[in-house]
Amino acid sequence: MAESMLFAVNKVNQRNDILPNVTLGVELRNDCSDEGLALWTTNTLVGSVGDLEYKDACPYQSRDGNRLGVQPIGIVGTSRSTTSLFAAKSSGVYHVPLVSYTATSDELSDAKRFPYFLRTVPPDKFQAIAIVDLLLHFHWEYIALFYSIDTYGIHGAKHIRTLAENAGICIAVNFPVASFDSESQTSDIVSKLQEANKVNVIVIMSYRNTANVVLQAMKESNLKDIILLLVVMDGEVMSKKMATLIQYTGVYLCVFTAALTKLFVSIMTNSQKTLQHPPNGIETF
Incomplete structure (x- = not known):
């Protein structure tokens, strides 16, 4: 899955007819199918939790090493419904969309609770x-x-x-x-x-x-x-x-x-x- 993500991002960046003048970046994390780790990992991406641990991670630094303070525009994941519940709740606080490719629980269909959750599979x-x-x-x-x-x-x-x-x-x-x-x-x-x-x-x-x-x-x-x-x-x-x-x-x-x-x-x-x-x-x- 990680290799597929990197391959797709590189292909998009190499083309001029898709997202011209925009370069995509990607950062890969593993939630280990654990609810607590999924919550913490999402917070480190979109919030302030764990900022020091990931101070060198993409996309927060420019080539000269200065902080850019740019948050991700979206998160792809998680693979499980149980972990997606926690990740979607966290990303929603910061208005960052989370798109899951396999989380199918109907609980995630509640737009009031998870307004920034999307998925590519039916509930x-x-x-x-x-x-x-x-x-x-x-x-x-x-x-x-x-x-x-x-x-x-x-x-x-x-x-x-x-x-x-x-x-x-x-x-x-x-x-x-x-x-x-x-x-x-x-x-x-x-x-x-x-x-x-x-x-x-x-x-x-x-x-x-x-x-x-x-x-x-x-x-x-x-x-x-x-x-x-x-x-x-x-x-x-x-x-x-x-x-x-x-x-x-x-x-x-x-x-x-x-x-x-x-x-x-x-x-x-x-x-x-x-x-x-x-x-x-x-x-x-």
Whole structure:
């Protein structure tokens, strides 16, 4: 991602037909997917916090070393909804726009709270609509819903529950999952799945770490022929651990994004035999 940013900025600066007489500068920071660090990092860019630590950073000095006192005109990031909440709140105080490329939480759609937040991806409510449409299309009307305890999972699950209830879909299991793995939590998930033994469709809205907790419980429950709609948060990709757990659970997997709903439905419509006898494998869309 950092290399792509530098490449794009250099290409724009080399051209005379884009932003003539303007030279773009860029400064790269890492929030380490931590809310506190995202807040502090944003403040060091747009405010006075951490000024001494970054006194030599672009774009605050001219060639002769004098302070320019120029603030960034915008921030690109962060990649996660949880960190974007803090970064957008901080940048908004200084009227500096923050544009995220993968933060999808509906909480960030509140223009009163985040007037300077923008994004290049749709919010989660559209994913919820697409998921429920998918469930209705294939007559999957008895499901389990697991979600992470964060802004993405809580708001996304809320939308799914509301739409599912209106559509007559029964959510037999509605369970919030913490990102850390523990024996008690895994045991609770296993118990929930065993109680609702007629569920054959499981929806998970979470980060990868939280999804792994649910997948581990599914493995221990010895579930078979499960259709899994895995909505991984903020554009995260599948990890090796996640792929391994899925292979041991014997599910038919969809790594789901709202933008590919029509393609997914088309492929699934032509795979009814596969749905009736799910393979022990992975399908990614």
